Amino acid sequence: MSWLITGGAGFIGAHVVRAMVEDGISVVVLDDLSTGDPVRLPAGVPLVNGSTLDRALLDRVIAEHRVEGVLHIAAKKQVGESVALPLHYYRENVEGLRVVLEAAAEAGVRRFLLSSSAAVYGMPDVETVTESTPCAPMSPYGETKLVGEWLVRATGRAHGMGTVALRYFNVAGAATPELGDPGVFNLVPMVFERLAAGKAPLVFGADYPTPDGTCIRDYIHVADIATAHVAAVHRLRDNPDDTELVLNIGRGEGVSVSEMLDVIGRVTGLDARGEVVDRRPGDPARVVASAELIAKELGWTAQYGVEEMIASAWAGWQLRHPE
Template sequence: MTWLITGGAGFIGAHVVRAMAGAGERVVVYDDLSTGDVSRVPDDVPFVKASTLDRGSLRTALDEHRVTGVVHLAAKKQVAESVARPLHYYEENVHGLQNLLGAAVDHGVRDFLFSSSAAVYGMPDVTLVTEDTPCAPINPYGETKLAGEWMVRAAGHAHGMATASLRYFNVAGAADVQLADTGVFNLIPMVFEKLTEGEAPVIFGDDYATEDGTCVRDFIHVVDIASAHLAAARTLATRAPGTDLTVNIGRGEGVSVRQMIDLIGDVTGYGPAATPTTAPRRPGDPARVVASADRIRTELDWSARHDVRSMVESAWEGWCGRHPGARR
């Protein structure tokens, strides 16, 4: 079987490529390099530089590499940008997916694995978010992911593809320095940036109805995300055509923003310098979003292996690899 992995030169995608190729799966990377880095792609893995908006390149790649399965990770994913540029996000995330599904159907692809997000849930008022929790996204990014799930499921049912949607929670860490996240959009790298610039980290709101007043999130190591993709891909190969699976990828354990900043201070050696300042709440930040990980354990025989400290330690190694003066 040969898997086309879109977005395979990105932060998460490169980890998925490494996990699947390392397990003996044949993979081909398809990436427009708008945010990806081709140096993350192993030398022995075929690489196609093109966009999912390019139907001709999609069809050529599927044909030339005799692709039988697709792992679709390519997408725009910044919430604030999606609010400012909603049409761009719908074009890239929804229309790009439509092109890919059309090419996959025409080519006779049997298995299709879609990278979704916990953003589809919006602001769930529950202790643990299950896959049956109502979806009510609150920004265009989340909307495009939910629309993508609907499209994947409908195409699978209509055209006999086995499909799956994986809803990521808060991804962190790195397998090694080369694959580290280069963006500064999530909590951990945002705190790293503040500390290495001699500034205090910022907590947005400390008056939530949580144990310490700060938001609680479910952090998942990117290496675990990658292993979940491998498990899902192999499970799809055993499923009947037209079947669909939707699962959360999380640890099922909440960590508050304040707890995470304290841990970062300990891991990095910045200690008291990591004492945060408090700013007003950001609009749309739910108090608590923690995954129920029961279904993925049952359906894929998978569970996360890495704890939060290992996420921070590996992310810090990646950060220091790009910022040599960061260490104390």
């Protein structure tokens, strides 16, 4: 029996695959390799190159690998791109998920774990975001994640399927340098790119109602993201008949952009003082997770701090940019 992991060759997916393999869980990966890389996968992990929209392929993989559960990570995830290409994002993220769910349900798979996002919350005006905080996504990307949660919940109820949706907050770091994030869409790699070019990091607004005027976020190490998935898999394995969960993955601690730049400067030894520019539309002042429910339901808590995230991300950046 195996777990099917869609998008398992990507940045987050590969970390999850490695954590599950290390825990002794058999997995098979389905990835279209649009952003994934086969070299990220541990030796011996089967990789099927294909799309979540390919129902015939999904049927074959589920049958051949005797799939007992599905962990759906595959998705398009760039907020700005989703604004420009909403139809593409709804096709890939919602229709792709629908096809996977349909294949799983018809094959009698009774465990489903969804990769979701804090983007479902939008701009919450609260000190700490709990799972009951109203969702008001501000981009087509966030909308597709929220619709995906609804679809998973409804399918689970209709087909007797245990379900968990995990809402990631701001992911950073790398378990090993070769698994580092190759994209430049999040704060840490964006800062590294500016520093490598001899430029000051950009700070989008320093007049927010926060102690230092810059935005505050909840940063979570990708290795912690991976162990949260393993904990969710165990919950689904042990008790699929009584599992319908939506959980935040965060540390429950806020760190401002200015504070992150200070840590990056210490870790890299470079001058990481920022250049303040205009705010970006839609950036909330503070988004920090409550991590209480996931601790209660899965017995999981984050293990890594911000400095470890930065140091591991920097090691990965240097490996990919030896110059």
